[in-house]
Amino acid sequence: MTKSVFDSRLVDAVARATAHAPFLAMILSREPEIAEQLRAGILPPLESLAIDDPAMPPGRRLRLERRRLALLVAIGDLAGLLDLTAVTGALSDFADRALETAIRTAIHERTPDAAPTGFTAIALGKQGSHELNYSSDIDPILLFDPATLPRRAREEPQEAAVRIAKRVVELLQARDGDGYVLRVDLRLRPSPEATPAALPVEAAIGYYESQALPWERAAFIRARAAAGDIALGQGFLDTIRPFVWRRALDFGAIGEIRGISRRIRDHHAQGQAFGPGFDLKRGRGGIREVEFFAQIHQLIHGGRDPALRAPATRDALGALAAGGWIDPDEARSLSASYTALRTIEHRVQMIDDRQTHALPVGDALDSVARLHGLDRGDELLDLLRPHVTATARIYDAIEPDEGDALSHDRTRLAAQLAAAGFADTTGAVQRVEQWRGGSYAALRSPAALAALEAVLPALIEALGTAPDPHAAILRLDAMLSRLPSAINFLRLLEARPALARLLGAILSHAAPLAEALGQRASLLDGLIDATALDAVGSIDELAGEMADDGDYQAQLDHVRKIVGEKRFALGAQIVAGASDPLEVSAGYARVAEAAIHVLAHATIEEFALKHGRVPGSELVVLALGRMGGGALTHASDLDLIYLFTGDFAAESDGAKPLGAVLYYNRLAQRLTAALSVATAAGPLYEVDTRLRPSGTQGPLSVSLDGFARYQRESAWTWEHMALTRARVVFGSPDAAAATMAVIAAVLGGDRPDRDIIADAIKMRAEMAAHKPPTGPLDAKLSPGGLVDLEFAVHVAQLVHRTGFDANLGRAVEALVAAGHAPPGMRAAHDLLTRLIVTLRLVAPDAQFPEPTTQALIARAIGLPGWPETLAALTRTRQEVMQFWHDIGGRHGD
CATH class of the missing domain: 1.20.120.330 (Nucleotidyltransferases  domain 2)
Known part of the structure; x- marks a missing residue:
């Protein structure tokens, strides 16, 4: 490499560098002695670059040496005197030397008397293979041994190592008028988004032995202990060698x-x-x-x-x-x-x-x-x-040949995605590449990536049929991002193609279910068994599943887990077209009632540990609205009233006794929290207690006697209308019978004499003013929707004192049979209910959905297509409006 005699190629190289490389021309002007030798046709030995000046700061010395090296290597290369091996070797050797100097300096600055042990730099990439680029960065992994790393008194090893690492990077990357030494990229270390700049060597070994990504295996082909404690670095590489070099022919x-x-x-x-x-x-x-x-x-x-x-x-x-x-x-x-x-x-x-x-x-x-x-x-x-x-x-x-698999070539992948139905192929390609790149913890292992590849074609095909494929793939992305591990999830989809298609449909059409999956992907496990698409069991069977032998908190979590699984499965039944929305609606209500049973028992027992029980008294939970009628939607809250039997002046018998009124109000608060507060297992239900006597101004729980007196003497028409759908969902048979007897008496006429029709018309007008329809498909609030049907039914019930049934459908049938409702009202009830239950899942904004979702809705309500669905809705609303008008018309007479 050293030339001591004139070589015209050097002169020509300097001329070309001066004319066409501003960086080299700048160095030539700042290194006149070296420039003079080069223009004289002499290439100084690379060893002459070293600066022997102990007083010069290490950072500046390295920057000057790097500048000189850049000039000599470039001119030698351009002159043909240094081949590629010599060029990359000189650059790599300097990088090693600079990294070594930076590590020694960083340790010496912090602990002047300590030996530079316990800290090592593993060179990856082109530095590791002695092939460094002319203007490359370096990609080291910085490791330390907590037992031998020099550190200050009372300083944790990790803290010391990070400070050393930061100083090393600063020394190499700092720029001034003399340039810089090296660019440093630490992102090749394990999980760079979550790990410190320097890692304990044992932690790094554990990572590479258990969860490293495929590309990291390839990266370590060129790994080398380049600087610092070489023995420590070499020991690390020896330990993880089996990770890189597997004896089996690993095709x-x-x-x-x-x-x-x-x-x-x-x-x-x-x-x-x-x-x-x-x-x-x-x-x-x-x-x-x-x-x-x-x-x-x-x-x-x-x-x-x-x-x-x-x-x-x-x-x-x-x-x-x-x-x-x-x-x-x-x-x-x-x-x-x-x-x-x-x-x-x-x-x-x-x-x-x-x-x-x-x-x-x-x-x-x-x-x-x-x-x-x-x-x-x-x-x-x-x-x-x-x-x-x-x-x-x-x-x-x-x-x-990739066969039927999704291509890894961007152009072919984009074409496949476009054919599947994706308009935004750029975004979809980015998502697929992100998954394949192991960006998420759940997709870091080779097994997970293999499972992903196996199931991707079916998933993409399903997502491509979504009204908004981009939104669907984002939902899948959100789910994958939250999974701790995706192997079982993906293998399940691979083994059950029908389940993969159902997942695609859920992500495509049912945003509430997709969001639930994003929070808890294990919900999909509940669909493995084909019986998951059958009607849910009885209340007693469901309560048995929800019961837990653990403590109170465990019981709360277990109920939320089971309820989440059941509600998800019920929603999936609609998406899959496996069940009538009316049956799904009843299933939602049975699940909620079982949860009330289990949590009420658990809350009462937990409360009694401190406060005992009120002798001769018990809690009664009365459901109204859709819960009372046993017909919920996926989004329904629970309208509940808390009552208690016995003497309101009694006192509990526990270590901390309470009067009955305070006892049951606190117990009701606890039960409301048990039903509504989110735990580690997620949320449960929204609970609405505003239908209790005196509304929000009244106590949360009242005695049965007080409830009866209020309903007989003070309740308004709207409260009696609500009472038509009242049903006891928790309480002993005797307490339930006593409660329902009070309600039957009130509905039968033991109540204030009010102008029911006038009150109802006024209330409906106020509701219409304050709660207009949310969209053209709002089958609840639109004129002729379910609210109008409910008003008409409840007015007819109260006026004629007949047809009482908490279930709205059966109540309609009873009124039709008695001649107080038109014959078509049961069909109207069923269509509106099916539509509401379905729309809560697939079009909660009540706007017109895309054609693929329109087909799902039509199928769910039992009609051939979307035009027939709109026609049936229009006809039904007209019939309900006429029924409601007839109720008001009679009042006008």
Whole structure:
């Protein structure tokens, strides 16, 4: 490398550098002594770069040495006196030396008398293989041994290591008028988004032995203990060697490394097509493909053949050819390509000391060509074209046919997604690539990625039929992002294609269910058994499932878990078209009633531990509204009234006794919390207690006697209307009978004499003013919707004192039979209820959905299509409006 006699090639190289590389021209002007030697045709030895000045700060010394090295290596390269191996070796050796100096300096500054042990830098990438770029960054992993790391008194090892690491990076990256030493990228360390800059060596070993990603295995082919405590670093590499070099012929490694290559082969990205702007590193047929070709074969065969474990790319190609693993001609072709591409890459980087890999365009391309010694940019392209073409052809040969799988090639993947129904293919491609890249914890293992690939085609096909495929894929993305592990989830979908299709339908059409899955993906497990799409069991059976032998908190969590599973399965039944929404609605109510039973018992027992019980008294829970009628939707809250039997002046018998009124009010508060407050297992129900006597101004719980007196003497018409759907959902048979007897007497006429029809008309008008329909499909609040039907039914019940049944459908039937409602009202009730139950899942905003969801709604309510659905809704609303008008018309007479 040293030339002590005149060499005209150096003079020519300096002239080209001065004319076409501003960065090199700047260094020539700032290093006049070296410039003078070069212009005299003499290349100073690289060893002469070292600055022996103990008084100079280490950072500045390294910056000056790097500047001089950049000049000598560049001119030697341009003159043809330093080949690629010499250039990259000199750059890598300097990087090692700089990293060593930075580590020693950082430790010495903090602990001057301590030996620089317990802290090591593992070089990855091109530094690890002694192939560093002219203007490259370095990608070290910084590790420490807590037992031997020097640290200050009362300082934790982790804190000391992070401070050392930060100082190392600062010393190398700091810029001033003399430039910088090295760019440092620490993102190749395990889980960089969550881990500190320096890691304990044992933690790093655990990571690589248990959860490292496929690309990390390939990265460690070129790993090397480069600086700091070399013995510590080498011990780490020896320990994780089995992670990199597996003895079994691991043909799965092809798939692992192809995943990286495919993400780089982005045919939409600038720099893929050969020509001006071509990315020498990432482009098709570029440097990365040479490296990956070698690494794929190294990973497959290197576990059994140690001779293949060469870090440097050209050395690896030679070893593979010598061992008969690849064709020798292909090895020579790839090696020549690598040399040519890396050489021109260095030319591009010499111009402005930028970490770029792309050929420039226009006049700038001509300038690069002239820096290399050619006349024009097209000559440079002619020089590179055969190498790029050969590399692309050779690399393509190891890409197996993807068959029916989703392509890893961006162009083909985008076409597949477009064919599936995705308009925003760019966003969808990004999501798929993010999953394949192991960005989420659940997708970091090879097993999870393999399971993902197996199920992706079916999922994408299902999501593509969504009204908004982009929103659907975002919901799937949210779910995957929250999963601690996706292997079982994905294998389940792979084993059950019908379940994968159902998941796609849920994500596509049912936002509430999709959001629930995003919070708790295990909900899908409940659909494994085909019986999950059957009607839920009886209240007693459900309560048995919800019962838990643990403490009170465990019981709260267990009920939420079971309720979540049951409500999710019920919603899935509608999406799958497996159940009548009327049956689903009743199922929702049975699930809620079972939860009330279980949580009321548990809350009473928990409350009694401190306050005992009130003798001769018990809690009664009265449900009204949709819960009272036993017909909930997915979004329904629970309208509850708390009552208690016995003497209101009695007192509990516990260690901390309470009067009956206070006792049951506090107990009611506890039960409301048990039913509504979110725990670690999630939320349960919203509880509405505003229908209690005196509303929000009254106590939360009242005695049965007080309730009876209020209803007989003070309740308003709207409260009696609400009472028509009252039903005891918790309490002993005797207490339930006593409560229902009070209600029956009130509904039968033991109540104030009021103008029911006038009151109802006024109330409905006020409701219409304050709660207008949310959209054209609001089958509840629109004129002629379910609210109008409820008003008409309740008025007819109260006026005629007949047809009382908490279930609205049966109440309608009784009124029809008695001649107080038109014959078509039961069908109207059923259609409106089916529509509301379905829309709460698939169109909660009551707006017109997309055609695919329209078909789902029509199927759910038992009609052939969307036009028939709209026609039936219009006809039904007209009939209900007429019924309600007839009620008011009679009042007008």
